[in-house]
Amino acid sequence: MKPLKTTKTLLIGGWLLGLLLWVGAGHLPHSTGTAQAQNQHQGASPAGAQVADANYVGSETCRMCHEDQFKNFSHTPHAGLEQEASWHGRVVGCESCHGPGKAHVDAGGDPTKIINPKKLSAKASSESCLTCHAGSDDHNNFRRGSHWRNDVGCVDCHAPHDPSPVPTRPGSTTLVTGDVRRNPESTSLYMLRASEPQICLKCHSEQRAQFNMPFRHRVLEGAMKCSDCHNPHGGFETRQVRLASGTDAPCLKCHADKQGPFVFEHAPVKTEGCTICHTPHGSNNPRLLVRTQIRQLCLECHSNAHEIGAPNTPNFHNEATVRFQNCTTCHAKIHGSNVNRTFFR
Ligand code: HEC
Ligand code: HEC
Ligand code: HEC
Ligand code: HEC
Ligand code: HEC
Ligand code: HEC
Ligand code: HEC
Ligand code: HEC
Ligand code: HEC
Ligand code: HEC
Structure with a gap:
């Protein structure tokens, strides 16, 4: 440290000692008498510890040498905790993240005597x-x-x-x-x-x-x-992925209409979820579908839908007919329907 800086630090240090006594005497609330900077997590901050511990000096002390940090900090919601009754008697402010500051201050700002979260894992x-x-x-x-x-x-x-x-x-x-x-x-x-x-x-x-x-x-x-x-x-x-409250997919926050409940559910919407048919981020396919053409998607699971003669299958339901290709012109309510078992409307 340069000599000038050392002198300055000593001066500030002396002044600080006075300030500390004042702070220690009455400025901080609810001394319990027991110094209990309990720390549930080793190496973590002492947040929630009782400020009765004389190793805590308070944010105003830090301010004297770290005006920039103090100014920026004072715009954050953390700075407001000091005013809240429920936080009285607890460590808030700089030392809730940086740990007790007395040793650091007494040593004129020795960087090894204070926790810097940047240097932690x-x-x-x-x-x-x-x-x-x-x-x-x-x-x-x-x-x-x-x-x-x-x-x-x-x-x-x-x-x-x-x-x-x-x-x-x-x-x-x-x-x-x-x-x-x-x-x-x-x-x-x-x-x-x-x-x-x-x-x-x-x-x-x-x-x-x-x-x-x-x-x-x-x-x-x-x-x-x-x-x-x-x-x-x-x-x-x-x-x-986020859970929408009470449901199983983040998508429903905005597309609740696709979830039902429907009288006639399309099973995969419920069992596999939206992403079995849609890519969530982006796609080359319209409707964010996982396949270029809708019928490809459907036929992966309904490979027998075109089999003429399968029970209930209409005769145009046949790969030879162009009409068959566009599944959702007929099966329009593909996410589920309240009126039709085969999702026509
Ligand atoms: C007497 C002046 C002074 C006071 C008061 C002071 N500091 Fe410092 N602090 C310094 C100096 C000097 C450095 C070293 C700066 C450097 O190396 O660039 C420093 C460095 C730090 C660092 C960085 C440590 C590192 O690993 O580089 C942190 C964090 C810090 N101070 C927090 C605090 C907190 C919190 C308080 C209040 C409890 C406080 N300081 C009070 C002078 C002070
Ligand atoms: C002393 C306890 C305490 C510690 C330690 C603490 N926080 Fe907070 N933090 C709070 C409380 C309480 C609030 C809510 C403040 C409010 O909304 O009035 C909050 C609010 C926040 C917010 C919301 C800000 C906003 O604009 O709503 C973020 C982000 C945050 N903290 C991140 C962190 C991070 C990151 C750390 C560690 C580096 C941290 N906090 C350490 C108590 C703490
Ligand atoms: C919510 C936790 C939290 C609080 C409260 C907090 N700091 Fe920090 N501080 C950090 C973190 C994290 C870093 C590491 C740098 C970074 O990530 O921006 C840091 C870094 C620093 C540094 C090192 C220089 C730098 O900016 O990187 C100083 C000095 C410092 N803080 C001082 C203070 C002072 C003074 C206060 C109170 C006015 C304070 N901090 C309040 C979390 C906190
Ligand atoms: C500092 C870098 C970093 C930032 C910033 C970051 N992430 Fe990550 N994220 C990672 C790493 C590393 C992983 C784990 C490796 C991986 O799966 O890519 C990860 C994993 C994820 C995963 C899980 C991926 C999986 O395969 O399980 C999601 C989702 C994610 N991040 C979303 C976000 C979101 C949203 C944001 C912004 C709010 C964000 N990330 C910001 C680095 C980051
Ligand atoms: C990958 C980036 C990322 C990481 C890591 C991260 N956050 Fe956040 N945080 C965000 C984003 C983005 C938001 C705003 C959107 C939201 O609320 O999810 C946020 C919001 C918050 C909020 C305010 C909203 C709320 O939910 O109360 C708090 C508090 C918070 N984070 C604390 C933390 C804490 C504590 C940690 C570490 C345990 C942490 N964050 C880690 C990105 C992150
Ligand atoms: C935050 C709200 C929100 C969430 C969450 C959300 N979406 Fe969307 N989604 C939209 C909006 C808004 C549009 C309208 C298209 C646009 O933004 O241009 C849309 C459009 C779509 C479309 C139609 C795209 C087209 O080409 O017409 C599909 C499919 C879709 N979303 C599926 C999903 C799936 C799957 C999820 C969950 C992984 C999801 N969405 C989550 C808001 C949301
Ligand atoms: C079985 C496959 C399948 C599943 C599962 C599925 N979708 Fe779809 N979705 C489709 C098809 C096919 C279309 C295109 C319909 C059309 O273009 O006629 C579509 C269209 C959409 C659209 C855009 C058109 C519209 O009606 O608004 C949105 C948004 C959408 N789906 C959201 C979802 C959400 C959210 C989920 C999960 C709850 C989901 N989808 C589950 C097949 C599916
Ligand atoms: C519409 C909802 C939605 C939005 C918006 C969204 N994601 Fe995702 N993301 C998902 C879903 C759902 C998955 C899981 C996909 C799966 O499991 O197949 C996912 C998967 C991921 C993964 C894992 C790797 C992968 O691609 O599957 C990462 C990383 C990720 N998202 C990051 C992001 C980032 C970064 C953003 C913002 C730029 C973002 N996501 C926005 C819904 C979304
Ligand atoms: C991930 C697999 C999957 C995909 C993709 C899929 N389905 Fe289904 N679908 C099913 C299952 C499972 C059932 C329920 C079958 C049962 O109950 O016998 C079903 C039921 C149906 C039914 C009602 C059948 C009945 O007898 O009640 C119709 C119609 C239908 N799907 C049409 C389509 C169409 C059109 C597409 C393409 C947009 C499609 N499905 C995509 C799995 C899928
Ligand atoms: C021109 C209208 C139309 C088109 C296009 C169409 N279907 Fe159908 N689909 C029907 C009719 C009608 C039924 C019989 C409904 C009934 O049983 O009441 C049916 C029945 C079904 C069933 C239920 C079969 C069963 O055994 O009960 C499935 C699955 C199905 N279609 C899938 C598809 C797929 C996949 C496509 C696209 C490749 C498609 N449909 C195209 C009209 C159509």
Whole structure:
């Protein structure tokens, strides 16, 4: 460290000691008397610990040397916790992620005496977020997801105090959600490092090509998001697919009419799900179908539908007739029907 910086640090350090005493004396709420910085996860943050522990100095102390981080942090929802009654007496602010700061401050900012999540493994740094976040439905299953298993951590997608600007062009979440309006001061929606879908496409470039195909869900255009169908925070489903409440496919959030219940169900819609016939991202085939022509798709399962003489089969139901080719002109309610067993209407 340069001599000038050392002197400055010493001066600040001395002043800090005074401040610390003041803070320790009465500024922090609900001392329990027992220093219990319990930490359920080794190496994780002490979030939820009682601030009675004298090793905690409070965010205002950090501010003196880290004004930038403080400023950015103060725009995030985390900064508001200090004001909430339910968090009184708990570690909030800088030290909820960085751990107790006293040693670091006393040593004039020795970087080895403070937790820097960037230097932890993805799993260890995520654990520190999960000490507070594991309780929510959405994040409960992070440890079951593909991202966790492949060392993608919370801070690969979220920047707790980066002033990452949100682009306001189509494709950004700013156009499709009210959250930015709710919290215009936030550094970015949900503190994401980039808006969706860009944040996902950084690592999943293959999917960009799929969403450029002639028939597609308009994700790149900003009409919907990857996270409408996927939970980036993991879950029980394969491919981290989101569950619509009470149903078995993410598709039903927007296409509920295809699910029924119908008096006459088309079995595969229920048993195999939408993706047995449709590609979810994009396709060269109209209606996002997995086959170029509808009849190819149908005949894969109904290979005997053209057999003249099969029970109930009309005689035009015959590969020799052109009329037969276009299955859904007659079997129009292909996802299920309330009036007709063979889905005519
Ligand atoms: C007396 C000034 C001072 C105070 C107060 C202070 N820091 Fe620091 N901090 C520093 C200096 C100096 C560095 C080293 C910067 C560098 O190496 O570029 C640093 C580095 C850090 C780092 C990065 C460590 C690394 O691995 O590179 C973190 C994280 C950090 N401080 C957090 C905090 C937190 C949280 C608080 C409040 C509890 C705090 N600091 C209070 C001076 C301070
Ligand atoms: C929600 C968790 C969280 C909180 C709260 C938090 N930080 Fe950080 N901090 C991080 C993470 C994660 C990094 C690693 C860099 C990154 O991922 O952006 C970091 C990095 C840093 C660094 C290293 C330099 C840098 O920017 O990379 C400093 C200094 C720092 N934080 C200071 C603070 C201060 C001061 C506060 C309170 C005003 C604070 N942090 C609050 C999570 C947090
Ligand atoms: C692969 C990227 C990614 C990772 C990894 C990730 N997130 Fe998220 N997170 C998002 C996206 C995208 C959103 C906004 C859409 C949504 O809610 O799913 C979000 C939203 C959130 C929200 C606000 C919405 C809500 O559900 O309450 C919280 C809180 C959150 N993430 C916390 C976390 C925590 C904690 C971790 C680590 C355990 C984490 N995230 C890991 C991408 C990610
Ligand atoms: C001290 C407990 C605590 C820790 C540690 C913590 N969080 Fe949070 N976080 C919260 C609470 C509580 C909220 C809800 C704030 C609100 O909505 O008022 C929140 C909100 C969020 C949000 C939603 C922001 C929004 O715009 O709605 C994200 C994203 C998030 N946290 C990510 C993280 C990440 C990533 C980490 C780890 C680097 C982390 N949190 C660590 C308590 C914590
Ligand atoms: C930092 C890089 C990174 C980011 C950012 C990222 N992912 Fe991933 N994602 C991965 C890795 C690595 C895997 C595991 C390997 C794989 O299957 O491709 C994965 C796996 C997945 C899977 C499961 C694939 C499978 O075969 O099981 C889905 C779905 C997914 N990510 C969606 C998203 C979404 C949605 C976003 C944006 C919110 C996102 N990812 C952001 C790196 C990332
Ligand atoms: C309309 C819903 C939907 C949207 C939007 C969507 N996905 Fe998917 N995605 C799925 C489904 C369903 C699967 C599983 C396909 C399967 O199991 O055959 C999947 C599979 C994946 C996989 C696994 C590999 C693969 O291609 O099968 C990745 C990675 C992935 N999606 C990433 C993304 C990313 C990144 C975005 C946004 C750019 C995105 N998805 C948007 C529904 C969607
Ligand atoms: C967030 C809402 C949303 C979700 C979730 C969603 N879709 Fe869609 N889907 C749409 C919209 C909007 C359209 C209209 C086409 C467009 O965007 O241009 C559409 C169109 C379609 C089309 C017709 C495409 C065409 O060429 O006419 C099919 C097939 C489809 N979706 C299947 C699915 C499947 C399968 C899933 C689940 C993997 C799904 N959708 C999930 C919103 C959604
Ligand atoms: C057995 C195959 C099959 C299954 C399973 C299936 N679809 Fe379809 N779907 C089709 C066919 C074939 C068409 C085209 C009909 C046409 O063009 O006349 C279609 C068309 C669509 C369309 C666009 C036309 C319209 O009616 O709006 C949407 C949206 C759609 N399907 C959504 C879904 C959803 C959501 C699911 C799952 C609940 C699903 N499909 C399951 C075969 C299937
Ligand atoms: C993934 C396999 C699969 C695909 C693809 C498929 N079906 Fe089916 N379909 C079935 C099954 C299974 C049944 C229920 C058969 C039963 O109950 O005997 C069924 C039932 C039917 C029935 C009612 C038959 C009856 O006797 O009640 C009709 C009509 C039908 N499908 C037409 C079509 C058409 C038209 C297509 C193409 C758009 C198609 N199916 C695609 C599997 C499939
Ligand atoms: C011109 C109208 C028409 C077209 C086109 C058509 N069908 Fe049919 N389909 C019928 C009629 C009529 C029945 C008999 C309904 C009944 O039994 O009440 C039938 C019955 C069926 C059945 C049920 C057979 C059984 O044993 O009960 C299946 C499966 C079927 N069609 C599949 C297909 C497939 C696959 C295609 C396209 C390759 C197709 N249909 C094209 C009119 C049509």
